[in-house]
Amino acid sequence: MEYPSKLIEEAVNQISRLPGIGKKTALRLVLHLIKENEQNTYALTEALNNLRSKIKFCKSCFNISDTEVCTICASHRRERSIVCVVEDTKDVMAIENTAQYTGLYHVLGGVISPINGIGPGDLKIEHLISRLNHNQSEIKEVILALSPTMEGDTTAFYINKRIKDLPLKVSVIARGVPVGGDLEYADEITLGRSILGRTLFN
């Protein structure tokens, strides 16, 4: 497409690199920014610059944090004997939203995915192992809360292999039919697993 201005073209190119945003949406956003008060654009770009230059990762769990140690790791209300291993911050937020978990986290920053060139060395797996080693008296259980995909399963399998000799319980989150879902629409693998992994009725 022919743009009326190089500035527009550059802005559209930059915005459309973001996931899920194409050239048309990018152009719509750019034209919106031009129509708006220019202070709004500067507020947006400042927030993004701050985000990138000031963001920290908790030195214990590697979750995003404003401080050296994140609020969850620093909290005295959290159970320090359980560590939930997740892929990224979004998963921490999702689990926190359930209000069902009071332990700590460990954010891997991704999952093993050879197709995307991500190996165990690119993730915080060594940090997890040294964390578990250094806190053997404190940590009693590791929950592997990774996505039920091939990559997630591979990562869980790899972590389990590395930590199975440590004196702690390793668990994975339950797989089964989603609450509110209709049984007849569940895929056969999920349904099969939910039968194999059945629990006692009370």
Added chain:
Amino acid sequence: MEYPSKLIEEAVNQISRLPGIGKKTALRLVLHLIKENEQNTYALTEALNNLRSKIKFCKSCFNISDTEVCTICASHRRERSIVCVVEDTKDVMAIENTAQYTGLYHVLGGVISPINGIGPGDLKIEHLISRLNHNQSEIKEVILALSPTMEGDTTAFYINKRIKDLPLKVSVIARGVPVGGDLEYADEITLGRSILGRTLFN
């Protein structure tokens, strides 16, 4: 939603102010930016800052431009006797893409919309009138290419009233069934107009 960091929260709030982007999409974009090389974020914010601080509007047609006079107005290949009045830059781009128009443009910067508090004074209508007055010998026709909505029609009606005493032809773009559209799915107003506005076959 509870965010792990104030920086994330601020960035999410700023991004989700953009049209068509909610908090969830904004969070996804923010987490994407954090994962990426930080130079990418800086390139994005610089493009947006440049966009806002350096953008110019053509002093003749008010289209977005990198220069005082836009490339269309400055081109010697364009017919200078026709001026096409449009709502905004997107419309210029859309008409340019058809490759059916070789005249000049006049970008109003919006349409009259009392519900949004936009009156004739907020648009470049006075500039259009003075442009037509100053170039009476050159401009022979004005095409009103506004959206076929209530606001567009009101604006076209208002402009026509203001310029009908000038010695020029005023036309509007044809309304009718879209090419490739099925007749039975056309709404009755469009179909009715396409019958009233029928043209001779060859």
